Amino acid sequence: MYQETIYNEAIARIQARRLHAQRVQEQRTERIYAEIPETAEIDRQMRSACLALFRALPKEDHAERVKKIEGNCQAADAMMRNLLTQHGYPADYLDVQYHCPICNDTGFTGGRPCACLKREIGIVGAEHLNAQSQLALCSFESFSLSYYRDLPPDKYQIMERIYQQCRNYAAQFQPGKSGNLLMIGNTGLGKTHLSLSIAAVLLQKGYSVIYDSVGALIHKLEQEHFGKKSDSDTLSMLLECDLLILDDFGTEFDTSFSRSVIYTIFNSRINACKPMIVNTNLSKSDLQEQYGNRILSRLFSACIMQFFGRDIRMQKSLR
Ligand SMILES: [Zn+2]
Structure with missing residues (x-):
């Protein structure tokens, strides 16, 4: 039993969780777009606002522009959550639901291994020993x-x-x-x-x-x-x-x-x-x-x- 194999397997499991969470979010988005078409338009507007935000950064009066765009984004986000609850979904239905909210299933937080990664290493290690x-x-x-x-x-x-x-x-x-x-x-x-x-x-x-x-x-x-x-x-x-x-x-x-x-x-x-x-x-x-x-x-x-x-x-x- 080698430490490196165990570490790699633990990382792979956490990455698989992250991919799974993202896939679930994509499927939900698809369903909601079909059921509440306005949400697709709001999402499109939010994306173009992000792009505008990026473009505004080098401009001289960027502070003011950024503030305005951020305000628009917040308003769009609130509208989106409102629409979801109106249709019987939880407000955070389209947020990615990570298994570990501390590291968002990356296994690391602040450059250090997250508790979930340490835990997974223990579990994989035990499985190897118990095999x-x-x-x-x-x-x-x-x-x-x-x-x-x-x-x-x-x-x-x-x-x-x-x-x-x-x-x-x-x-x-x-x-x-x-x-x-x-x-x-x-x-x-x-x-x-x-x-x-x-x-x-x-x-x-x-x-x-x-x-x-x-x-x-x-x-x-x-x-x-x-x-x-x-x-x-x-x-x-x-x-x-x-x-x-x-x-x-x-x-x-x-x-x-x-x-x-x-x-x-x-x-x-x-x-x-x-x-x-x-x-x-x-x-x-x-x-x-x-x-x-x-x-x-x-x-x-x-x-x-x-x-x-x-x-x-x-x-x-x-x-
Ligand atoms: Zn974690």
Whole structure:
């Protein structure tokens, strides 16, 4: 994954929005000209006024001329808006409706990248990182509580509650405000399925979400850190995205590099109030033993979900 590819793709998407907004405006103009013929005449007058304005600039008494022409333009504009409302259209019906009113879908404002461009870079980056996950296969609708039916009632209720909590988390998600989730439990109990279901909902809402196993991410970061791919920037994407989902926490190779990466990610994201979902097969005490309090203390303030049940993949293969 290369930063330049992501940047170019984000720019292309914003330009496509601009073209779309302009095309919509052209279609509307055509329709309004046909329906209210006076508008075409007003537009023609405004255009020739613009031309006159341009020609007046070099003239000696231009200030006065410009003032007069500007007055005419304003009057024509008001007439146009009046006609539109009289025919049941909003007054700004013929203005180009840009997706981002700050930069008019150029991606830049005052020579700097607009917030919409930064946002798009996050989304494209997340899509690249997520390309290999089973994201498309998981949704709340495809999650079945029937696999937990054998559980004692109290455990079943816990699973039911976890499912509902995850749905609520996705529905009420706010970047910079939502809390962290720590999903604990053996393999095959639905942790990945539920966290990917949350991801699917948020991606659809336009948030940037990155999902991967801790081991795979550390491998990528190691390659970037020690290798030659210096234009990759996975770490800053992991720190910046709206939601980071770390799967299989505790199964990565334990090295000083992996520890410092995990510490950096946890600390930076928690300090910046950027939510995370962390999934692990280890128990709370195993985690404590493996990582120590320096890394974990703040993660344990997350909402902890203890999963119960029998391996769903096993159950499916037996059905
Ligand atoms: Zn913008």
